[in-house]
Amino acid sequence: MARRSLNKTKLWRRIKPFLYLAPALILLSVWMYKPLITTFYLAFHKWNMVPGTDKKFVGLDNFDRLFHNPAFIDSIGNTVFYTAGLLPFSILIPLVLAVVTNNMNGKMKNFYRGIFFIPMILAPVSVSAIWRWLFHPSNGVVNHILLKLDLIQQPVAFFSDANFAKWIILLITGWKMIGFSVIMFSAALTGINREYYEAAAIDGATSLRQFINVTVPLMSPMIMFMLMMSILFSSQWTFAYIDILTTGGPYGTSTNIYYEMFRYAFSNLNVGFSSAAALVFFFIFGAIALLLNAVSRKLSFYDN
C-alpha cells in the first residue's frame, strides 16, 4: 500500500512539469508545428486545396519547377532589394530621430513621437488608397508638382512603371516602419544611465562623440534586435502594399517571395508549389536568424 502511494507521488512528480508545459506545447503544436509539418508534407504533393480532392505525390517536381520559374527568381532579387532598402528606415533614421527627440522637454517629445508613430497604426488599406491618390498619373498631387516644377514633361504612371513601382512600395513601408523603430529606440534610450553623458561631457566630448561612443554601444542590443526584425519581416510588411497598389506588377517587377507564395497558393490554387517555396525560405530565413543571433551575442554590449 505504502509502496503504491510512493509510486503515485513519483509518477505525479514526473508528470507535473509537462502539465505546466502543456498549454504552451499545445498552442505551439497547433499553430506552429502542425502547419510546419503540413507544409513539409505538401511541398512534395500537387493539390488545389479543394475538400474531396486527392493530393498527388510528385516528389521533387515542385522544387524543380520552382527553380526554373523566372518570376520566382525575380522575386528573390526583389526580396533582397526590400530587405536592404528597409534598413535605413528601421535603423538609421529612427536612431537619429529617437536621440534628437530624447533631449526635448516632455510635451514636445511626446508630440513628435506621436507624429512619428501615427503611420504605424493606420490601416494598410486606407494608407494605400491615400498614396495611390498622391501618385495618380493624371489627378495626383506628386505629378502635378513635378510638372509645375518642370522636372518632368509627361506625367509618370508610378505604379505601372518598373523604374518606380518598387521604390514607392519601399518608401511607404519605410514610412510606416519609422514610427515603430523610433518607439523601440526611445524606450532603450531611457534605460541609459545619464552619468555616462555627464562623465563624457566633463572629458570634453562633443554631442556627436557622445552619440558614437556612449549611445550607440549602449543601444547595441536594441539595434541588433531591430536589425533582425527588419531583415526577417521586411517581406511581410511590404506584402499589403504590393497586393493593393501593384499586385506585383508591372510584369512582376515589384513582387516579393511572400506575395508569390500567396499567389501560387490562393490565386493559382497550387498549394504544393507554394509550400515548396515556403520551405526553401524557411531554411534561408532560419539560417539568417541563427547567424544574426550569433553576431548579436558578439556585438551587443550590456550595461550590467
Next chain:
Amino acid sequence: MKRLAKGAIALMTAGSLILTSACGANSESSNTSGNANASAKASQVELGTLDPANPTKVTFYSYSLAYPTMKAGMEQLIQEFNDTVGKEKGVIVEGVPDATFQQYKADISAGKEVDVVQHTFNLLDSSRLGLGFKAYEDVFPQAELDEHLKGISPNALELGKIDGKMYGLAFTFSTPIVFINGKLFEEAGLDPANPPKTWDDIKKASLQIKEKTGKDGFGLSPQNGWVTEGLILSNGGRVLSEDHKQAEFANKESVDAISMWKDLYMNGASAKGTDAEVSEQFMAGNLGMYVSSTSLYSGIKKASEAGGWKVYGGALPQFGEKESIPVNSGSVLAVRPDSPEKNAAVWEFIKFVTGDRGYTIITSQIGYLPLRTGLADDPNGLKEFVEQNPLYRINLEQLSRIQPVAIWPGESATEMVTAFTDAIVKSVSTDADVEQTLKQAQDQINGMMP
C-alpha cells in the same frame, strides 16, 4: 534534465503522430465524399421540390457586386429575385462580392457552399477541372434548358462550352467600344459623331487632341486583360491554336498588332497607368478616347453629366481595310449545386437573371448587353433605352463579328494568363523587343500546357 528532454521528445513525437493520422483520416473521409458525388451524378438530372415555407439558400459570388459602377444594378437584380420568384418558390439568394476572383476559390477550398459564381471566361476550364463546377446538362433537365435558352444569341451560348458541354451560361456580356469625350473632340476640331474607324485614324486624332487641348488623346491600358485579344484577332493573329492546345500569340500578325499599339502608346498622346487609373482619367474629363467595355457606361454617363460633357462612342477600330474582330468581356454563370433541391433553387435563380426581366435590369442599370437581343426592339423591354443610348447599337452590331475570348486550357490557367498579360505590358510599355518578349512568354506558356 536528460529525462525531461527525453520526455519532451516523446511528447512531440506522439503529437506529430496524432497530427499525421488526423491528416490521413481527413483524406479518407474526403475520398468517400468524392465517391458519393460520382454515384449521385449518374442518377439525378431531375430537380428537387422547393418549399416556400422553408426556403433553400443559394450563394452567388459576383465581381459586379464589388465594383461601384455595377453594384447597385446587381443588388437590384438579386433583391428583385428574392422578392418575387424567390419568395414564391422558396429560394433565398445571398450575394457575395468578389472583386478579384479569389473569394470563391478560397471559400471552395474552405469547404463552404459556393453555388453560383459570376465566372470569367478565361479560367473556366481550370475551374471545371479543379473546383467541381458542373455542366448544365448534368444538373438541369434537358427540356427545361432547351425551353429557357430560346431567344439567347446562339453565338453567346457557344462561349461557355467545353468539350460540347455547357459549363457556363453567358451572363453579363459586352464588346469593347471606344468611348469618346465629345467636348475634347470638338475643342480639337474633330467630329465626335463621326468617330475614328482605323487605328491610323485613332493615332491622328489622339495627336490632334493632345496638340489642341493639352489633354491625353487616347487610352488603353496594357493591363486591360481582354481588349488585347481583340487587337490580335483583328489583325489576323491568334492567341491560342484552333484545338486550344498551344499558345500562338508570337506569330507575325500578333507581333504587328502589338507593335502598332506600342507605337500608339509611346507617341506622347496616350494615357499611362493601370486600367483603373485610365478609366478615372477618362471619367474626370481628361482623356479624349478610352477603349473599354460598355459595362462602364452607367458610371461614365454619370461622370460626364457631372462634368458637363457628352459621351459618344465608336466601334473597336480596325487595321486598314480588315474588319475588326471584338472579343467578349464579361462573365458566365458557373454552377456547383450538390443536391436535387439545390439544383432546383439554382435553376430558378438562373432562369430569372438570364430571362427578360433579368437582362432588362442588367442592361439598363449596369450597362452590359442584353443577350436576348430581341429585347432591344421590344417596347416592353429595352427599346426606349437603346434609342436614348445609341451606344448600345454599336455594341449589338459588333455581336455579329464577335469571337470568344481565349479559355486557357488546364489547371495552370491562372499562371498562363499572368504570363500573357505580363508579356503584353512589357512589350507595350517598355523598350523591350515585342517579338522576343512574346516568343518568350509563348514558350513559357506552352511548357505549362496539359
